[in-house]
Amino acid sequence: MKALMKTKSGFGNLELLDIPEPVCDETGIKIKVHYTGICGTDLHIYHDSYQNSPPVVIGHEFSGEVVESGKNVKRIYPGDHVMVLPSVAWTCKRCMFCKQGYYMFCSERRSIGSGVNGSFTKYVVVNEDMVYKVPPSLSMQEAALAEPLACAVQAIEELTDFNAGDWVLLSGPGPIGLLCLSLLVAKGCNVIVTGTSQDEKRLALAKELGAHATVDVFTEDLKEIIDNHTFGYGVDIAVECSGAPSAINTCLKSLKKMGKYIQVGIIGSEVEMNIDMLLYKQISLFGSYAHSMSTWDKVQKILNGGTVNLKPIITDVLPLSDWQQAFDLFQSKDSGKILMYYDF
Known part of the structure; x- marks a missing residue:
């Protein structure tokens, strides 16, 4: 499958490459990505002004459909439409920040799209505690905005x-x-x-x-x-x-x-x-640094209740093959949220 990767440190160094499909283990959930948003963090990774661990597939704001779940997964099944909390791909789960739900401050944390492979590709495998079902009233495009909405919710609702x-x-x-x-x-x-x-x-x-x-x-x-x-x-x-x-x-x-x-x-x-x-x-x-577990509880309520209208914020939807055009459009500030979808 194709994937947009940060291949090495330094300015730029983004390439669309062939990589193997990820394997779903007994605790994993394999998701076919529907839409991924371009985030300011992606642009900082492009400019090498945000910590990342190349070579790595970038992208972390996404929605998709579950195609496989491991035997130890309890509540998510193939066919479920889901959105993902990307920041806890790896945390120690032992430090005081993890125990309090403030995973962003775990010294061992690695996030999807910067520390481990992300969503500008076809398939992603994640852990069950990262996955939330999409409310029936929400489109898959809107569901891709769950993570940036969480960033806004912490800033406006929690501080x-x-x-x-x-x-x-x-x-x-x-x-x-x-x-x-x-x-x-x-x-x-x-x-x-x-x-x-x-x-x-x-x-x-x-x-x-x-x-x-x-x-x-x-x-x-x-x-x-x-x-x-x-x-x-x-x-x-x-x-x-x-x-x-x-x-x-x-x-x-x-x-x-x-x-x-x-x-x-x-x-x-x-x-x-x-x-x-x-x-x-x-x-x-x-x-306000991203979000916490309590933030995601609020996000679910906001999305289920239709508190905010996400549709007008999505202004452009482009194929992954046009990633350079999408990034240029984002940098031009001539758009709202830009989503990409896999087209290979």
């Missing part, structure tokens, strides 16, 4: 309180930002979404999803817009999803005194910032 009427600055209208926006709108927050001139289509999509205002930071005065909406106080909470170094200071400056800042986007480099702003404004600072 601090958002209240109806809060003014929220959301920096970055990429797929994660749009998912965060959908959750914030459902809470009754007033969300100002910022992007650049490259983000024209994404900002339009943000408006469609319920943003109170969208701002092109290259051509519009963000401070003036925020001051007009907040009587000069600043926003209650800033959520940084772009991963752009310059956005961090912009967010901190836009916060009211005693405001809250949440970092969601991966920067991939060192950033200079005025740390005294945290002191003088008494800002509460949060980092």
Whole structure:
């Protein structure tokens, strides 16, 4: 079968290669991949600014159909449509973080698509504790967004309180930002979404999803817009999803005194910032690294209840054979979520 692989360290080094089909053992579940989303992490792997273990098949946001399950598997059967928690492909299960459900901080953790072979291919074998059945009301394309939705859920639902009427600055209208926006709108927050001139289509999509205002930071005065909406106080909470170094200071400056800042986007480099702003404004600072077991419990409820509409966020579906075009489109910021499917 074909697979999109990071072949070695360094910039680029992605190739579509032939590899053997994975073997399903007595505890494994073999899944035929239906759709896989391109994630910002994949782009960081492409640029070699996110830890990975080449040679490795990349891709981790996916849905699929079970084609085989091992004899020790208890609740997942061939024919089941499933979505996958990719971050626990390997964890020690002994450290305090694993025991508390915070698997992201296990020092031995390896994730699908960076540490072990991922989903930009035809078949993936995973463990039973990684697999969740797709709700009947959800399409397989929407189900491929379960993992990025989990990233948004942790940032918006688990770290601090958002209240109806809060003014929220959301920096970055990429797929994660749009998912965060959908959750914030459902809470009754007033969300100002910022992007650049490259983000024209994404900002339009943000408006469609319920943003109170969208701002092109290259051509519009963000401070003036925020001051007009907040009587000069600043926003209650800033959520940084772009991963752009310059956005961090912009967010901190836009916060009211005693405001809250949440970092969601991966920067991939060192950033200079005025740390005294945290002191003088008494800002509460949060980092949101992916998700936890409790997050996935919430994701199931959200998906079953139809709390957010995932369909508008999916803007492009391309075959795996066109992976370079898909990555170029993602980097151009001229899309929402891009999905790929196996076409060989």
